[in-house]
Amino acid sequence: MRLTANEVGELNPLGGSNPLVSALITVVPLVIERLEELVLTFRIAIVGAGPAGYFAALALQNSATDERNFAIDMIERLPTPWGLVRSGVAPDHPKIKTVSKVFEKIATAENFRLFSNVELGSDVAMSDLVERYDAVVIATGSSLGRKLGIPGEDLRGSLSAADFVPWYNAHPDFANLDVPLDTDTAVVIGAGNVAMDVARMLALDPTEFDPTDTADHAIVAFKKSSVRRVILCARRGPEHAAFTSPELRELPKLEHTNVLMSKDEVSAALSRIGDDAEKDVKNNLGAMELITQKEPTSHARTLEFEFFLTPLEIHGSDRVTEIVLGINKIENGTIVATGEMKTIKCGLVVSAIGYSAEPIMGVPYAKGKVENVEGRVGETNIYTVGWAKRGPSGVIGTNKSDASDVIKLLVENLPNSPKEKDDIEDLLYDKKVVSQSHWEKINAAEVLAGEFHGKPRNKSANVEELLRLGGL
Ligand code: NAP
Numbered sequence: 102m103r104l105t106a107n108e109v110g111e112l113n114p115l116g117g118s119n120p121l122v123s124a125l126i127t128v129v130p131l132v133i134e135r136l137e138e139l140v141l142t143f144r145i146a147i148v149g150a151g152p153a154g155y156f157a158a159l160a161l162q163n164s165a166t167d168e169r170n171f172a173i174d175m176i177e178r179l180p181t182p183w184g185l186v187r188s189g190v191a192p193d194h195p196k197i198k199t200v201s202k203v204f205e206k207i208a209t210a211e212n213f214r215l216f217s218n219v220e221l222g223s224d225v226a227m228s229d230l231v232e233r234y235d236a237v238v239i240a241t242g243s244s245l246g247r248k249l250g251i252p253g254e255d256l257r258g259s260l261s262a263a264d265f266v267p268w269y270n271a272h273p274d275f276a277n278l279d280v281p282l283d284t285d286t287a288v289v290i291g292a293g294n295v296a297m298d299v300a301r302m303l304a305l306d307p308t309e310f311d312p313t314d315t316a317d318h319a320i321v322a323f324k325k326s327s328v329r330r331v332i333l334c335a336r337r338g339p340e341h342a343a344f345t346s347p348e349l350r351e352l353p354k355l356e357h358t359n360v361l362m363s364k365d366e367v368s369a370a371l372s373r374i375g376d377d378a379e380k381d382v383k384n385n386l387g388a389m390e391l392i393t394q395k396e397p398t399s400h401a402r403t404l405e406f407e408f409f410l411t412p413l414e415i416h417g418s419d420r421v422t423e424i425v426l427g428i429n430k431i432e433n434g435t436i437v438a439t440g441e442m443k444t445i446k447c448g449l450v451v452s453a454i455g456y457s458a459e460p461i462m463g464v465p466y467a468k469g470k471v472e473n474v475e476g477r478v479g480e481t482n483i484y485t486v487g488w489a490k491r492g493p494s495g496v497i498g499t500n501k502s503d504a505s506d507v508i509k510l511l512v513e514n515l516p517n518s519p520k521e522k523d524d525i526e527d528l529l530y531d532k533k534v535v536s537q538s539h540w541e542k543i544n545a546a547e548v549l550a551g552e553f554h555g556k557p558r559n560k561s562a563n564v565e566e567l568l569r570l571g572g573l
Contacts, residue, residue, distance in 0.1 A: 141169045142212070143235040143519045145511075148221050148461075150177035151184020153487020153500040154240035155204040160508035162210055170212060174234070174525060176225070177217040179273065180535045180567040181543060182208075184242060186497065187560070188272040191298040192313035193305065195557055200497055208537050216525065217535035218568065225528055227463030227483075233522045236482045236511050239464060239471055240504075243456035243488040247469075249290065253415030253424075254452075257281060262295050262453035269302055269323075271316035271560035273567070280319075281420065282326035284448025288424050290412050292335030293343035296453035303451075304331040304404040306357035314551065314558045330403050332445060334410040334426060337436050339370040339389055340382050342408075345496070349388035352404070353395040362406040364393040373431070409436070410443060415450055424450050456493040468492075476507030477514070484511050539571035546570040 145161055147154045154175055161171040181187060183201050190197045208215060219225060221241075230237045246263025248254060258281050268275040289300040307323035315323075335342055339362075352360040367389045374382055392406075410426040417423070428441040457469025464483065465472040470492050471485040472478065478485060486504045488494075495503070535543070543561075547570070550559035561567050 140167070141519055142172050143169065143515055144172045144174070144233070144522065145236050145238065146230045146234040146525070147173060147175045147238045147240055148177075148230070149184065149240035149242060149487075149489070150175050150179075150182030150215065150217065151240060151242050151487065152186060152200065152204075152497045153242065153489070153504055154184070154238070155182075155207050156501045156504035157238045157240055157486045157508055158213060159203075159207050159501075160505040161512075162207065162213075163505075164508060164512050172212045172214075174214045174216060175208075176219050176221060176230075176525075177215070177535075178220045180218040180540075180564055180571065182215060182217055182540060188267045188270040190270075190497075191266075191302060192270065192310060192315040193301065194298075195313065197497065198314075198557075208540075213537070215535065215537040215540055216529065217540060218533055218564075219529060222462055224532055225525065227461060229525070229528060231463075231482060233525055234482070235515060235519050236484060238507070238511070239461065239478075239483065239485040239489050240487050241458065241461065241489045243458045243469065243493045245457050245459055245469075246452065247455045247457060249412055249452050249454065251412055251414055253417060253421070256415055256417045256421050257419060258284070258417065258421030258448050259415050259450045260452075262291070262299050262451055263456055265299060265451050266295065269315055269319035271314075271319075271562040273562050273564045276316070276318060276562040280322060281448060282322055282328055285327055286330045286332065286445065286447040287328045287449040287451065288445055288447045289331060289333045289451050289453060291453035291455075292333070292337070292341070292408075293453060293455070294345060294348055296333055297344055297348050299451050299453050300331050300333045300404055301352075301355075301358075303328050303449075304358045304402050305355070306402065309357065312555050314556055314560050316560060316562050318562065328449065329401050330405070332405045332407055332447070334412065334445075335406070335408045336411045336429060338373070338408050338431060339367050339386060339406075340374050340378070341436075342385060344385060346381070346384035346388040349385060350391065352392050355404075357400055358402045358404050359397050359400045360392050360395065360404045360406075361397065362389055362392045363408075366408055367393050411438065412450075412452075413442065421448055421450055423447060456488065458489045458492075476503075476510055482514075484508075533568055533573045535568070535571050535573065539573055542572050543567055543570045 147157050158173050186198050186201050246261030264275055264278055268278040287303050289296050310320045371386050409429040413427050414425045415421055423444050423446045425442055425444050428439045429436050430439050460466045471489045473485050476484050476490055484507050486507045487500050547558040551557055
């Protein structure tokens with residue numbers, strides 16, 4: 102805030118008539134204004150308001166100097182920001198979501214604008230961004246579930262975690278997903294943390310979701326669910342699983358679910374790995390041993406881990422009734438099929454075998470990612486961070502160092518001075534844009550609604566309702 106000459110005069114202890122003070126009052130603001138003009142402000146668009154996008158914004162904010170700063174516009178397709186922290190992280194893992202406090206601090210810093218409910222491709226084109234910004238950072242993640250590519254995969258009751266996870270997390274695009282839970286047995290394919298989240302969500306007692314931000318529609322469905330047996334199938338051995346040990350270590354603590362893993366299988370894996378095995382592998386096997394040591398209880402719900410099973414076919418006429426898996430073994434250190442098969446009767450199969458990025462018009466894609474070299478797309482002013490850049494790997498914190506490296510490169514490649522350009526707002530005059538202040542209203546309303554029910558928030562899965570909560 103700048104005081105007017107009169108206002109400063111009122112503060113002048115020598116009185117308003119001193120000529121030196123009057124001169125200073127006139128000159129100082131002009132000097133400050135001139136100095137401010139000398140600071141070069143580069144305009145950067147970040148597409149995607151998930152962890153990678155926010156950490157890119159933070160890296161830009163941290164790269165500001167007295168001579169150069171950044172005006173950041175974050176563009177997000179949904180009316181709500183936070184990406185996977187809102188629609189990916191399992192609702193029974195609220196601690197992981199506290200990183201949203203960091204995101205909100207980034208968003209309330211100077212020179213940051215949020216443009217949520219704005220879709221790249223339909224509302225603005227990549228070429229608009231390239232023209233109007235000194236650099237564009239793609240942080241759109243990987244939202245498409247990889248396919249098993251086996252017969253029966255498209256049957257009712259066969260789902261991808263890429264759809265199931267956002268369904269229970271109140272992502273508006275998946276609110277009406279058909280999730281048939283009227284079956285005793287569900288099979289989850291994959292041995293990563295997403296498979297583990299999915300299996301746990303299916304195997305927990307649904308009353309455990311009451312104090313969480315699980316979507317209301319999912320809590321209703323889980324409460325009606327007949328699923329009592331969840332079998333997670335990994336195609337390789339325990340020592341090859343992509344789980345992380347904190348996630349494994351919480352399994353023996355589940356209050357209403359028996360977690361079953363073969364003692365022999367884990368012992369065999371321990372005997373296969375040498376002393377020089379990676380620390381993560383040793384930690385995982387240590388955590389698995391704890392699971393095998395837990396005495397089974399009489400809980401009706403079980404979560405079973407099966408190793409060395411490759412899905413071959415899903416059977417059913419109008420609905421999944423069973424899955425056929427090939428049994429593998431280790432031969433000379435490699436996984437080979439034994440030729441034997443195992444059939445599991447089940448009404449639900451969820452595959453959690455990784456993701457690929459959804460292509461954006463005007464951006465080159467290869468192997469499920471934005472084509473890039475260390476985060477830069479060719480010789481352009483387009484950069485990419487997070488899963489869109491490196492594929493679906495790493496935990497939320499991985500994006501911090503990743504974004505910081507890419508932003509360093511971006512800053513090094515900036516021209517000497519920012520280009521003259523129009524504001525993106527010109528293109529969005531007839532669009533209901535959710536700005537940071539609109540989002541803060543949505544956020545406050547959801548948290549308030551949650552408090553009433555003893556939850557961290559009550560998420561809306563409806564775009565119109567979200568816009569209404571934001572006052573739009
Ligand atoms: P992931 O960790 O890469 O695991 C994918 C799993 O799918 C692997 O076990 C892989 O087995 C298996 N797979 C791939 N293709 C298959 C096929 N055709 N048939 C059977 N199995 C197949 O991926 P993710 O679980 O989607 O997780 C993505 C990232 O998010 C990971 O870095 C993960 O740690 C992170 N994440 C973290 C948390 C958390 O911190 N709590 C929660 C969720 C996700 P192979 O190894 O044999 O290829």
